[in-house]
Amino acid sequence: MPISTGDIVELESKAFATSPSKFVVQTLRITPSSASNPNSLYPV
Numbered sequence: 001m002p003i004s005t006g007d008i009v010e011l012e013s014k015a016f017a018t019s020p021s022k023f024v025v026q027t028l029r030i031t032p033s034s035a036s037n038p039n040s041l042y043p044v
Helices: 005-018 018-029 033-036
Strands: none
Touching: none
16 A cells, blocks of 8 residues: 555654654754764764
């Protein structure tokens, strides 16, 4: 059964609601700036 975009958004919303900080980290990991600067993923 294919996953629709709406399903993905709903899953992400639930993930954000349960663990905002984890969601933010996962989002940062896929951004170009984080890819070029891995140290930005971790707190100083």
